[in-house]
Amino acid sequence: MALTGLEIYKLLPKTNCKKCGFPTCLSFAMALAAKKVSLDKCPYISLETKKIIAEASEPPIRTITIDNKYKIGGETVLFRHERSFYNPCLLGVLIKDTFDDKIISINIEKFYKLEFVRIGERYKTELLLLKSEQDNIDRINDILKQIKPDTTLGFICENPDVLEELTKIRRLSLIGIVKDKRNIEKFVLLAKSNNVPLIVGGETLKEIIEIINLIVQQYEYRELIINIPIRSYIQTIEYLTQIRRLAIKKNFRPLGYPTILLIEQKQEEELLAYATAGILKYGSIVVVDRVEPDIHLSLITLRLNIYTDPQKPTTVEPKLYKIGGETTEKSPLLVTTNFSLTYYSVEPEILNSKIPSWLLIVDTDGLSVLTAWAAEKFNAEKIVDSIRKCNIEEKINHRKLIIPGYVAIMSEKLSNLLPGWQIIVGPKEASLIPKFLKSIWDFNN
Secondary structure, three states, rough: OOOOHHHHHHHOOOOOOOOOOOOOOHHHHHHHHOOOOHHHOOOOOOOHHHHHHHHHHHOOEEEEEOOOOEEEOOOOOHHHHHOOOOOOOOOEEEEEOOOOOHHHHHHHHHHHEEEEEEEEEEEEEEEEEEEEEOOOHHHHHHHHHOOOOOOOOEEEEEOOOHHHHHHHOOOOOEEEOOHHHHHHHHHHHHHHHHHEEEEEOOOOHHHHHHHHHHHHHHHHHOEEEEEEOOOOOHHHHHHHHHHHHHHHOOOOOHHHHOOOEOOOOOOHHHHHHHHHHHOOOOOOOOEEEEOOOOHHHHHHHHHHHOOOOOOOOOEEEOOOEEEEEEEOOOOEEEEEEEEEHHHHHHHHHHHHHHOOOEEEEEOOOOHHHHHHHHOOOOOHHHHHHHHHHHOOHOOOOOOOOOOOOHHHHHHHHHHHOOOOOOEEOOOOHHHHHHHHHHHHHOOOO
């Protein structure tokens, strides 16, 4: 739990030396509590105090960085409407050394094709997780030869000696799983020396807590990820919820770590049910043993829905776009808002029309057409201002502007603000744009 300014002040030397840049230790403490200054600014603070304040200022769930690319954990709320969720869960594919050679090769090849475009952005399944059940280094090495060097690759087995041999061959992104107290030291030393997160497991939450406490207290290693034991759908949700609640509501540090679910040997519907629960109920990494694109696209879409900030709409850059090829001075001019979903609904329909067009995007703080109009963020004045800023009158030789059908009411005011222009009311639905453009646009006029 974060400390208040007064609680931090009690830990400071109280010299009021001003070397931190503040007139008093109290004002420095208040700035620290507000995260406006670094603790290092105080030259007299003890190492013990630094440790206390640093630990107290951490989020209830530790942030773990994987491959210097992906952050997991670090969340501070149970429900995203309370603030937001910040670090999207990673999605992964599980490959076991017990799989048939042909299946392994096919699955690895398909893994690299699990990339999709959603709302103009590219998303993919990030993690390839290799699980050893045979402990055969030669076989594992043969599998590794098929995996690209820059792949975010995890490796799990129960034998730390096999893991040690593997770390000599290949850079890994995360390792585990520690379930046996007798192997803790080897696993932790491997994780430390390779600077990778360590997956910790157990049959029950009690066992997991005992292993985590031992690792943290005896080996002072905290780059940990909790593996959730999967026995039933209900128990999986219960464990995920209990861990999150205890970490956030009770500040129970032994469970304040990201979680991973390994979902294997399930029918497709059951697998999707478990993976969906993992994404919805706080899983930090969700790994499945299937590579079908429809499964992964569904999970990526769900992840986008959950980890999109509900208080911050997704937007596109407000500017003038060329859609459908090389536009000319005779090309149509359409206008809409900078809400991503609006843009990516309109853009493909202009492409379908086969008529190269100009699309003017007005900054409406990411609101859709009707919502922005109701909030007075998409009005005649803003459209005219955008036309002027983009120098549109220099790019077209006609004076025709197509506005969305839902805001036909602003056509009269636009006509007054743009003398000499013809304001054309377009269709209400984006799907009608191709037919509309073909029916009204004549390049000869």
